[in-house]
Amino acid sequence: MxxxxxxxxxxxxxxxxxxxxxxxxxxxxxxxxxxxxxxxxxxxxxxxxxxxxxxxxxxxxxxxxxxxxxxxxxxxxxxxxxxxxxxxxxxxxxxxxxxxxxxxxxxxxxxxxxxxxxxxxxxxxxxxxxxPGITAMSGCWSNVQLPIVKYEQTLTILPATLPLEALIEKLRSCNAVVIMKMGRNLSKVKQALQETGLLDKAIYVERGTQMEEKKMPLTQYTESKAPYFSLILIAGS
Amino acid sequence: MxxxxxxxxxxxxxxxxxxxxxxxxxxxxxxxxxxxxxxxxxxxxxxxxxxxxxxxxxxxxxxxxxxxxxxxxxxxxxxxxxxxxxxxxxxxxxxxxxxxxxxxxxxxxxxxxxxxxxxxxxxxxxxxxxxPGITAMSGCWSNVQLPIVKYEQTLTILPATLPLEALIEKLRSCNAVVIMKMGRNLSKVKQALQETGLLDKAIYVERGTQMEEKKMPLTQYTESKAPYFSLILIAGS
Incomplete structure (x- = not known):
């Protein structure tokens, strides 16, 4: 056996x-x-x-x-x-x-x-x-108390490792969005959000549900890199 | 207080x-x-x-x-x-x-x-x-043992309540997909999957993680309706 x-x-x-x-x-x-x-x-x-x-x-x-x-x-x-x-x-x-x-x-x-x-x-x-386990994104939107999708809204999960052009193209057709695997990709992601008019809606969460959790509007996060355990949330609308 | x-x-x-x-x-x-x-x-x-x-x-x-x-x-x-x-x-x-x-x-x-x-x-x-709680989709893809997204794949969550045209349009630009809230929307969803060439990849899971769980390729599910607690999974590729 x-x-x-x-x-x-x-x-x-x-x-x-x-x-x-x-x-x-x-x-x-x-x-x-x-x-x-x-x-x-x-x-x-x-x-x-x-x-x-x-x-x-x-x-x-x-x-x-x-x-x-x-x-x-x-x-x-x-x-x-x-x-x-x-x-x-x-x-x-x-x-x-x-x-x-x-x-x-x-x-x-x-x-x-x-x-x-x-x-x-x-x-x-x-x-x-x-x-199954609680996903990082569920832990993050729960701690930010952000209803991520309701009614007929759609949710798209994007890895930040995508090239800039791909991120922009996908963001244009998205409603609610989670961007994972930030790390060194932060400035690229910020640029993609800026170009698609989503920057002001983006919430940054670092080490969600851990002792060292940080959460803030992305526009207030001024570091050039982010830890691997960080993600960006944009609620549906 | x-x-x-x-x-x-x-x-x-x-x-x-x-x-x-x-x-x-x-x-x-x-x-x-x-x-x-x-x-x-x-x-x-x-x-x-x-x-x-x-x-x-x-x-x-x-x-x-x-x-x-x-x-x-x-x-x-x-x-x-x-x-x-x-x-x-x-x-x-x-x-x-x-x-x-x-x-x-x-x-x-x-x-x-x-x-x-x-x-x-x-x-x-x-x-x-x-x-936060374990989502229905995590419970379902775990029981089907289906890796839903890897590497740079994206995941989109769609409510089956969307109109047919909207479903088709979104499915065309998706990679991995979860379709929730099936119920009476099953035949519409099947049509959208057929038209976008995704029908053969779709897995149907009903009452995932519950005692009455059913799981099968969607093409094998022949009922015209599905319970509210059922969803469709398409792994990334």
Whole structure:
């Protein structure tokens, strides 16, 4: 009997925004895996802190250093693909041994989450279950108390990594908008919002639901970069 | 000292998909409010069942019968606006009396949720807090194990209540798509998907995460109507 893989959405940051299901599964399954940047604890791991016991065994997958390599390059694609292959192979050893593994993910696993690359590699041979998580955007619009869409409004989620022209084109046909993955893309995004007349409606939220949360109209945020865990909200109208 | 209003996202249906925070708040606050259709228990109320005690007091707000009235008509707008005025006024009596109230909402309160109309009416005079919930769409794509967006893909959420032409126009410029609020709009949505070449990619999920969950390729769903709690998923590509 092979073990099962559970992929657990751990939400945006506040440990209380973990679901009862993710908590129960994590307390039951004593091998947990997570992704982390080099030298950092890992966001999902940090959220899980109060649900882990001394009996838990950690599998830490550290992203290869690739910030200097353009994400479209073959070198990046090969490096990251090999990294997911190796991470999946490590998890597979436990599953083959009949042990269950819980893979922790920040936010919701299947909305831009790295966990989907592990799922792709293992779901044909093992039992897999996915526990959804509170998305960063839900955490942010709840804390800002911003009704994001009502009635027949539409909501579009855009990654800030899109080229400027693509952002402008999409923003022109959008109603409510969430822009994710800000980081170094902030000034490009500001320019796109300016050109589409949306800048004054944009709300900036940094590290939503975490202790260090900041929230303000985007026009008041004057830094040239933003942390990766920041996003922009524009309510429907 | 006035009471506080807590708006709690109760998730898509599985009571285990409630967050630890919503559970804690609901167990602490002994007056809870919720919306329900005439003669039905109310979806959020059903999800909350195991978190309620004999000490809890219920405020049940029953939607006025309006399915026969077109939602764009003045009569509908006046009826529903009066209903929210009255519901907010009922909650306000408790808040003025110094008692806290928890308003339960299915899914996430600020994503097409009725709770936003109560928030609008009370947030300028009372302390309000919103606890985000797992959205129906996250619950559905997790159970179907469908990675909805990756890399630079965009996600658009469309209400099925849009006119056919608007649906077609929006689907033409979309990548990943979620179509919500199906109900009587199913055949219109199928036509829009057919005309935009997306029908074969569409996954139908009914009552996602609930006991009665159904999921299948949309082409295999042959009924002419769908329950309100059903949606369509198209993964990014």
């Amino acid at each position: 092979s073990g099962h893989l559970y992929i657990l959405g751990m939400g945006p940051g506040d440990p209380e925004l973990v679901t009862r299901k993710a908590e129960r599964v994590l307390r039951q399954i004593l091998i947990y895996a997570h992704f982390a940047k080099k030298g950092e604890m890992g966001h999902a791991r940090k959220i899980a802190n109060d649900m882990l016991s001394a009996s838990h065994q950690e599998l830490r997958f550290e992203y290869p250093i690739t910030t200097e390599i353009p994400h479209q390059s073959d070198e990046y694609k090969q490096t990251i693909s090999l990294f997911y292959d190796q991470s999946a192979a490590t998890i597979e050893q436990y599953l083959q041994n009949g042990q269950d593994v819980a893979l922790l993910c920040e936010g919701d696993p299947l909305l831009y989450g790295s966990a989907m690359y592990i799922l792709e590699r293992l779901q044909s041979n093992y039992e897999t279950q996915i526990v | 006035s009471g506080h209003l807590y708006i709690l996202g109760m998730g898509p249906g599985d009571p285990e998909l409630v967050t630890r925070k919503a559970e804690r708040v609901l167990r602490q606050i002994l007056i809870y409010a919720h919306f329900a259709k005439k003669g039905e228990m109310g979806h959020a109320r059903k999800i909350a069942n195991d978190m309620l005690s004999a000490s809890h007091q219920e405020l049940r707000f029953e939607y006025p019968i309006t399915t026969e009235i077109p939602h764009q008509s003045d009569e509908y707008k006046q009826t529903i606006s009066l209903f929210y005025d009255q519901s907010a006024a009922t909650i306000e009596q408790y808040l003025q009396n110094g008692q806290d109230v928890a308003l339960l909402c299915e899914g996430d309160p600020l994503l097409y949720g009725s709770a936003m109309y109560i928030l609008e009416r009370l947030q300028s005079n009372y302390e309000t807090q919103i606890v």
